[in-house]
Amino acid sequence: MLRIALCLLLAALSGPCAAAMEIANVETRYLRGGKRASVRILINAPESGLKAWLLEVPGGRAVGWVKETEGKPEYGFSLTPFARISESLKGLGIAHVVMDAPSDHPGGVPGNWFEDPDHHQDIGRVAQFLRDKSGALPVYLGGYASGAAAALAYGAQASDNLAGMVLVGGNYTQMREFSAERVRAPVLMLHAASNRCASAPVIEARELARKGRYALVEIYNKEWGRANNCGTGSQTALHGRDADLIAAITKWIAREPLPEAIGDPKVGVAFNEQVHFFDSGSGLGSNRLEMTLYLPRGAGPFPLLVFNHGDITSESSHIRRKARVRDFDFATVFLDLGVAVGFPARPGVGMSQRSYQRDFSRNDGDALYKGRVHAKEIFAAVEYLRKLPQIARDRIVLSGQSAGGFASSTAGGMNPDWLAGVINFAGGRTDIRQGEQASGQNRMMIEGFAELGRTTRVPVLLVFAENDSRYSAETIRACHEAFVREGGKATLALYPPQPGDGHFVITNRALWSGEVKRYLVSIGLATAEN
Secondary structure, eight states, X not given: OHHHHHHHHHHHHHOSOSOXXXXXXXXXXXXXXXXXXXXXXXXEOOXXXXXXXXXXXXXXXXXXXXXXXXXXXXXXXXXXXHHHTHHHHHHTTXXXXXXXXXXXXTTOOOTTGGGSHHHHHHHHHHHHHHHHHHTSOOEEEEEETHHHHHHHHHHTTOOSOOOEEEEESOOOTTOTTOOGGGOOSOEEEEEETTOOOTTOOHHHHHHHHHHHTOEEEEEOOSSXXXXXXXXXXXXXXXXXXXXXXXXXXXXXXXXXXXXXXXXXXXXXXXXXXXXXXXEEEOSSSEEEEEEEEEOOSSXXXXXXXXXXXXXXXXXXXXXXXXXXXXXXXXXXXXXXXXXXXXXXXXXXXXXXXXXXXXXXXXXXXXXXXXXXXXXXXXXXXXXXXXXXXXXXXXXXXXXXXXXHHHHHHHHHTTOOTTEEEEEEESOOOOOSOTTOOOOSOOHHHHHXXXXXXXXXXXXXXXXXXXXXXXXXXXXXXXXXXXXXXXXXXXXXEEEOOOSSOGGGGGGXXXXXXXXXHHHHHHTTSSOTXX
16 A cells, blocks of 8 residues: 555656557447448556556547547546546556547437447447457446446446446436446446535435445535536536545555545535435325435424426336436525425336326316326325424425426315415416417316315415416416416416427526515515525
């Protein structure tokens, strides 16, 4: 260990190792017509004393990672973690190599490429090229962000003898059903737990490390990241933590004990993000449903907003990949006001049990039927959350988008004693078929809001846009009027046409956040000073 420490010290004092970068072209797969695909790689190796290779799998569309300016090779992305520490790696006798997009995808690889056998073949051929080049020296695989997920996908089916993997800030939200135990090579995961990057939460990194028995080092900065930032200057990329990155890799290669965390874990996971499971009676027996919970700073108890998602298609990653239901940026609007936010997932969504229910008809004749079905799961989520010591039991707002917004309004009409308010984002019952344009008045939806106006006893905020594809502006106004006429108290925030489909007005937080804050202040869940 003393020798390694001295080597690092000498590397730091003497500056970059004296060896020029080089670009090589590696032939990989056979294509139609007998031609072969090829991959350009950038090699940054020490002039002497080479001991191992660190082959980095590129992230994103894999374009631009290898660059050449006036005949001089250089990193296309010089601020990524492995590029930043490449000179220090050379001081340890480790050459850093990064791949670019293959020749048959010059404009970039498809989104699912990193699970494709062609991509795996490219990685394997490059790894073998490096072994042949150096007399079978060990090859480690590296990956950052989506490149980390791609490296794991390769490792699960690799037949070559990888020395190990080093993964930094991996985007693992789509890998919850990944067979982590199939990766035979040792894995080191370095993950910023205090980062505010929606693509790289530490929760999924912990799940993978537990299932695969990987080495996971959580890294905490002195405070949470300031914004939802996943860039190379963020905590996700371990920006400013190069020494910690090198030290962890050095210890791991030397098979020395690693700390579970670097920095102060008391700083906490960004936004105190947690995953909970709760039971919801539905049909025969009960369902085990999943929920993501965000808590503001402090001990609480906090007022709570329970957000209910809209309808989800079978192609959604929430169903195909079991990705968690969560909206990091939406939650910040409420967390900044001191309000906790829960995102329950309905059956069949995320890790929630059973199948997702889609058999609702626009012709069922009962506008509130679908809302009542979904309300059962809302009440189960709230019942669970009210038992947590961090939650104020009687200061709860229901909210949701589309079907989830209408379900929240329906649940609000049942007047549970803990309810403080309802915020409905574009929630109703449409009377059109897919592909049609809403027009005229939707009488079923209007009658549903009239019924809710007769029974709802808390103030309601309705957030819509005039170009909602599911319901016309005429229907939206008529629903508000019917709700108020029948005794309900509601504020309608009907915004002018928004870019694209106004049904997704919820994505424009700058548009409605002021109105939402005024509403929360009016019902006593926030203060004007927040």
